Amino acid sequence: MLSQIEGSLAVARSVMRCRPEVVAAYPISPQTHIVEGLADLVRTGELSPCEYLMVESEFGAMSACIGASAAGARAYTATASQGLLFMAEALYNASGLGLPVVMTVANRAIGAPINIWNDHSDAMSQRDSGWVQLYAESNQEAVDLHIQAFRLAEQLSVPVMVCMDGFILTHAVERVEIPEQAEVDRFLPPFTPRQLLDPAHPQTIGAMVGPEAFTEVKYLMHAKQMEALDQIPAIAGEFEASFGRAAGGLVRGHRIEDADTVVVALGSVLGTIEDVVDSMRADGVRIGALGIKSFRPWPAEEVREALAGAGRVVVVEKAFAVGAGGIVGQNVRLALSGTAPVVFDVVAGLGGRAITRASLRGLFEDVLADRVVPDRLHFLDLNTELVERELDRSRRGLIGAHAERMLRDLGTAGAGPY
Amino acid sequence: MPFPEVKFYQVGTFAAGNRLLDPDRRSVQTRSDRANSITSGHRACQGCGEVLGARYVLDAAMRATGGNVVAVNATGCLEVFSTPYPESSWQIPWVHSLFGNAPAVASGVAAALRAKNRPDTRVVAQAGDGGTVDIGLGCLSGMFERDDDVLFVCYDNEGYMNTGVQRSGSTPPAARTANTKPVGSEPGNVFGQGKSVPLIAMAHEIPYVATATVAELHDLEYKVEKAMSMRGARYLHVLVPCPLGWGSASRDTIRVARLAKETGVFPVFEAEFGVVTAVSRIRRRVPVEQYLQLQRRFAHLFGDHPRPDVVARIQAGADRNISRFGLLAGPEDATEPSGN
Amino acid sequence: MLKVRVHGRGGQGAVTAAALLSHAAFAEGRHAQAFPTFGSERTGAPVVAFCRIDDEPIRIHEPISEPDALIVQDATLLHQVNVFDGLRPEGYVLLNSSRTLDELGVAEVRTGRRPDRLLTVPATAYARRYLGQPRPNAALLGGFAALTGAVSLGSVLDAIRERFPGPVGEANAKAARDAFDDVAQHRRQLADA
Numbered sequence: 001m002l003s004q005i006e007g008s009l010a011v012a013r014s015v016m017r018c019r020p021e022v023v024a025a026y027p028i029s030p031q032t033h034i035v036e037g038l039a040d041l042v043r044t045g046e047l048s049p050c051e052y053l054m055v056e057s058e059f060g061a062m063s064a065c066i067g068a069s070a071a072g073a074r075a076y077t078a079t080a081s082q083g084l085l086f087m088a089e090a091l092y093n094a095s096g097l098g099l100p101v102v103m104t105v106a107n108r109a110i111g112a113p114i115n116i117w118n119d120h121s122d123a124m125s126q127r128d129s130g131w132v133q134l135y136a137e138s139n140q141e142a143v144d145l146h147i148q149a150f151r152l153a154e155q156l157s158v159p160v161m162v163c164m165d166g167f168i169l170t171h172a173v174e175r176v177e178i179p180e181q182a183e184v185d186r187f188l189p190p191f192t193p194r195q196l197l198d199p200a201h202p203q204t205i206g207a208m209v210g211p212e213a214f215t216e217v218k219y220l221m222h223a224k225q226m227e228a229l230d231q232i233p234a235i236a237g238e239f240e241a242s243f244g245r246a247a248g249g250l251v252r253g254h255r256i257e258d259a260d261t262v263v264v265a266l267g268s269v270l271g272t273i274e275d276v277v278d279s280m281r282a283d284g285v286r287i288g289a290l291g292i293k294s295f296r297p298w299p300a301e302e303v304r305e306a307l308a309g310a311g312r313v314v315v316v317e318k319a320f321a322v323g324a325g326g327i328v329g330q331n332v333r334l335a336l337s338g339t340a341p342v343v344f345d346v347v348a349g350l351g352g353r354a355i356t357r358a359s360l361r362g363l364f365e366d367v368l369a370d371r372v373v374p375d376r377l378h379f380l381d382l383n384t385e386l387v388e389r390e391l392d393r394s395r396r397g398l399i400g401a402h403a404e405r406m407l408r409d410l411g412t413a414g415a416g417p418y
Numbered sequence: 419m420p421f422p423e424v425k426f427y428q429v430g431t432f433a434a435g436n437r438l439l440d441p442d443r444r445s446v447q448t449r450s451d452r453a454n455s456i457t458s459g460h461r462a463c464q465g466c467g468e469v470l471g472a473r474y475v476l477d478a479a480m481r482a483t484g485g486n487v488v489a490v491n492a493t494g495c496l497e498v499f500s501t502p503y504p505e506s507s508w509q510i511p512w513v514h515s516l517f518g519n520a521p522a523v524a525s526g527v528a529a530a531l532r533a534k535n536r537p538d539t540r541v542v543a544q545a546g547d548g549g550t551v552d553i554g555l556g557c558l559s560g561m562f563e564r565d566d567d568v569l570f571v572c573y574d575n576e577g578y579m580n581t582g583v584q585r586s587g588s589t590p591p592a593a594r595t596a597n598t599k600p601v602g603s604e605p606g607n608v609f610g611q612g613k614s615v616p617l618i619a620m621a622h623e624i625p626y627v628a629t630a631t632v633a634e635l636h637d638l639e640y641k642v643e644k645a646m647s648m649r650g651a652r653y654l655h656v657l658v659p660c661p662l663g664w665g666s667a668s669r670d671t672i673r674v675a676r677l678a679k680e681t682g683v684f685p686v687f688e689a690e691f692g693v694v695t696a697v698s699r700i701r702r703r704v705p706v707e708q709y710l711q712l713q714r715r716f717a718h719l720f721g722d723h724p725r726p727d728v729v730a731r732i733q734a735g736a737d738r739n740i741s742r743f744g745l746l747a748g749p750e751d752a753t754e755p756s757g758n
Numbered sequence: 759m760l761k762v763r764v765h766g767r768g769g770q771g772a773v774t775a776a777a778l779l780s781h782a783a784f785a786e787g788r789h790a791q792a793f794p795t796f797g798s799e800r801t802g803a804p805v806v807a808f809c810r811i812d813d814e815p816i817r818i819h820e821p822i823s824e825p826d827a828l829i830v831q832d833a834t835l836l837h838q839v840n841v842f843d844g845l846r847p848e849g850y851v852l853l854n855s856s857r858t859l860d861e862l863g864v865a866e867v868r869t870g871r872r873p874d875r876l877l878t879v880p881a882t883a884y885a886r887r888y889l890g891q892p893r894p895n896a897a898l899l900g901g902f903a904a905l906t907g908a909v910s911l912g913s914v915l916d917a918i919r920e921r922f923p924g925p926v927g928e929a930n931a932k933a934a935r936d937a938f939d940d941v942a943q944h945r946r947q948l949a950d951a
Contacts, residue, residue: 407504
C-alpha cells in the first residue's frame with residue numbers, strides 16, 4: 001500500500017511483513033523509531049507470533065538473536081554506531097556460526113567525540129565481520145532490501161545487515177510502497193534452519209576449531225560471500241519481477257553508459273549526486289553516477305565493468321580508514337587495478353555534515369578542471385583554517401582536549417576552567 | 419540516629435528550613451562557597467530531577483573532599499545536556515567515555531590516582547539507570563567486586579530518556595514508555611521484570627549502599643558526605659523524576675519524588691557490608707494512586723478504562739517494600755536483614 | 759518544487775507540522791518529503807523542520823537552505839535565529855503572531871518582496887480557543903494553505919484528523935480553518951489595497 005510514512009516506521013512494517021519470530025531491541029539514536037514501531041506492532045498483535053525482547057545492551061541484542069536463530073527462529077535486531085561496536089564480538093560470532101540474522105544499521109558516526117548524526121563509519125568498521133552489507137539509497141529501497149535480506153540470509157546461511165542513513169532516511173517522511181503480506185509471503189518462505197538446537201536431534205553449535213581446519217572454515221565463509229555475488233542479483237531480479245520495481249542488486253548506474261567521469265557512492269547521497277549529474281548533463285558534461293548497493297561482498301567485476309569507459313572516477317564516501325585513506329576508494333582501486341581510470345577519493349558528510357548539491361557540483365567541476373590531485377585523500381568542505389590552527393598548537397606542545405578547543409575556536413561562547 | 423534530625427519540616431522551600439537550622443547543619447547548596455560543580459547554562463529540561471540530584475551530589479562530594487573530585491560520566495541525559503559543544507557546565511574535572519563503561523573508567527581513574535600517590539583526590543562516577551542497571555551492570559559488578567575506591571551514583575529516572583523514553587531494567591511495571599505502550603493485554607511495562615541494583619550492590623558486600631530521592635535533599639547530601647568519608651566501593655541510587663518521560667508537571671518533580679517514598683514504592687535506606695543499617699521511615703503513608711495519578715505514564719490505569727487490578731498489583735509491590743524494609747514499623751519487623 | 763522550512767521550538771510540533779504538510783501533499787497525489795534537523799534538544803530549544811513538495815519523485819536529501827516558504831511558529835525566535843536566511847525573493851512567510859511584521863521589528867524582510875506573501879496570523883490564539891493549549895502547528899498549516907495554495911485546506915484538515923483522532927483532531931481542524939480564513943481575508947485586503 002502506498003503510504004506517506006517515516007522511514008523508520010516503513011522499515012518496521014517491512015520487517016513485520018517478513019514475519020520475524022524474535023526481535024531483540026535496545027534503543028540507540030537514530031534507530032529508536034524502528035524498535036518502537038515493532039514494539040507497537042507486537043503489542044497490538046499485528047506482528048504475531050513474535051517474541052519482543054527488550055535487552056540490556058546491544059551485545060545482549062545480537063547474542064539473543066544468535067540464540068534465537070540457533071533455536072530455529074527468524075531473528076531481527078537494529079542498531080547504529082556505538083551499539084554496532086558494542087556487539088562487534090557477536091557479529092563475528094553470528095557470521096562464523098552461519099546464522100541468518102538480519103539487522104538494520106541506521107548509519108551513524110562513531111565517537112569519540114560523541115556524535116549522533118549520519119555517516120558510514122559504523123558499518124564500515126565491521127566490513128570484515130563476515131556479514132553481507134547492503135546499502136539503501138532511499139526509504140523505498142530500505143523497505144525492499146529488508147525483504148531481500150531475509151531471503152538471502154536464509155538461502156546462504158549468512159547474516160545480513162541493511163544499512164540506511166540515520167536521520168536522513170530514518171527520520172524522513174516520504175512516499176513509500178509498503179508491500180502486502182501475501183506478496184511477501186510468496187517471496188519469502190518460512191525459515192528452514194540448516195542447523196538447529198532440538199532435543200530430538202541434538203547438534204553441537206560453536207565447537208573449537210584448531211589450526212587443522214580453521215583456514216578451511218574461513219575459506220568457506222569467503223566462498224559463501226562469493227556465492228552471494230550471484231545470489232544478490234538473482235534475488236533482486238526476482239524481487240523486481242514480483243513487486244514491479246528495481247531494488248538492491250550489486251551496483252546500479254545512472255547515466256554511466258557514455259560517461260567520461262563517474263561518481264561512486266553508497267546510500268542516500270546518491271539521490272543528491274544523481275540530481276547534480278542530471279544538471280551537469282544538461283550543460284553537456286558527460287558525467288554519471290554508480291551506486292554501490294552491495295558493499296560486502298564487494299562486486300569487483302561489476303564495478304570494473306561499469307567504470308571501464310570512464311577516464312575519471314570520483315569516489316565520494318562517508319567514512320575513511322584513519323591513517324590509510326579511503327575505504328570505498330581502496331576497494332574501487334582494487335577493482336580497477338590494471339585499468340585506465342584515474343581515481344579521486346573524497347570523504348564527505350562525516351558526523352552528519354550536509355552534502356549539498358552546490359558542494360558536489362563544485363567538487364566535480366574542480367575534478368574536471370584538474371584542480372584536484374588524484375591519489376590523495378580529500379575532505380569535502382574541510383575547514384582548513386581550523387585544522388591549521390590546531391596543528392600549529394600541537395606542534396607547539398600545548399595541552400588540552402583538542403576537539404573541545406577547536407569548537408571554541410569556531411567562535412561561540414565557552415564556559416569552563418580553560 | 420544515623421542522620422540529622424531536621425527540626426522544621428521543609429514545605430516547598432529551603433529558605434525557612436535552613437535559616438532556622440544551626441549553620442553547620444545547613445544545606446551545602448545554601449552556602450556561598452559551594453563548588454557549583456555543575457553550573458548554569460546546561461540544557462536540562464524545566465523541572466529535571468537528574469540535574470537537581472547531580473548538583474546536590476557533586477557539591478556535597480566537593481565539600482566533603484575539600485574540592486578534590488574527579489567525575490566520570492556515562493552517556494545519557496546528564497552528559498548530553500551538560501556538555502553541548504562547545505560549552506560545558508562542569509567546573510570540576512570531568513570525563514565522558516562510553517555508555518556502559520563508567521564504572522570501569524572510574525576504576526581506572528582511581529587506580530591511576532593510587533599509582534600517582536594522590537590519595538586525597540577522589541572519584542565519583544555517575545550514570546542514569548540505563549548506564550547502570552542495564553548496559554553498565556557488568557562493569558559495575560567488577561568495580562564492586564574489586565572494591566575500587568569509587569562512589570558510583572545512579573540517577574534513576576526509570577527509562578532511557580535521552581533517546582526518547584524507552585523502557586529500561588529500571589522501568590516500573592505498568593509504566594508507559596515508547597516501547598511499552600498501553601496497548602494489548604498488559605498495558606505498559608510488564609510485571610515480573612526489573613531489578614534492584616541497590617540489593618545487587620548489597621550482595622557484593624561493599625562498604626556503603628544507599629538510596630535517596632530529590633525530595634529530601636538534606637538527606638541526599640548527608641549520604642554523599644557519609645559515603646565520601648569512607649574508602650572502597652560505594653553505591654548511591656537516587657530517584658530522579660523526569661517530567662518529560664514520566665508525564666508529570668515540571669513543578670511537581672520534588673512532590674512526585676516524595677510520594678514515591680511515602681507510598682513505599684521507593685524504599686529509602688542505607689546499608690553497609692550487605693546489611694541494612696538505617697531506614698528512612700515513611701512519615702505519612704499514602705496509597706499509590708496519589709503517586710501514579712500525577713504521572714501521565716500511568717494515565718492508562720485511570721480514566722475511561724480504569725485498571726484497578728493493575729493499581730492493586732502496584733500497591734502490593736509497595737506493601738512488600740514496606741514490610742521488607744520496615745518502612746513503617748521498626749526495623750525489627752523488617753524481613754530484610756538489618757545491622758541494628 | 760516547493761521548499762518549505764518550519765522554525766519552532768521543541769514541543770510546539772514543528773516537526774509534526776512539516777510531516778502533516780507532506781501528508782496533505784501526498785493526499786493530493788504529489789511527492790513530498792519532510793524531515794527535521796536534529797540536535798540534543800529539549801522542550802523550548804529552537805527546532806527546524808523541512809518539507810519539499812513536487813510533482814516528480816524527490817531524490818535529494820539535504821537541508822533546505824533557500825526556502826520558497828517559511829513557517830515561523832514562535833516569534834521569539836526572530837531575534838535569536840536567522841529564520842529568513844536564504845529566503846527566495848518571491849518567497850512566502852507565515853509567522854505566528856498577533857502583531858505585524860513591523861511591530862515585531864522585522865520590517866526589513868519586506869524589502870524586495872511581495873507584501874501579500876509575508877503575513878502574520880495569531881495561530882496560538884486559535885489553538886488556545888479550540889484546544890485550550892498553545893500548540894499552533896495545525897492552525898499554521900491552515901494559514902499556509904491560504905497563503906500559498908500549495909495544498910488545499912481540505913487536504914490539510916484530513917491530514918490533521920488522521921494524525922489526531924477524535925476531539926483533539928476536530929479542535930485542531932477548527933483552529934486551522936480559522937487561520938485559513940484569517941489569512942485568506944488578509945490577502946484579499948492586501949490585493950485590494
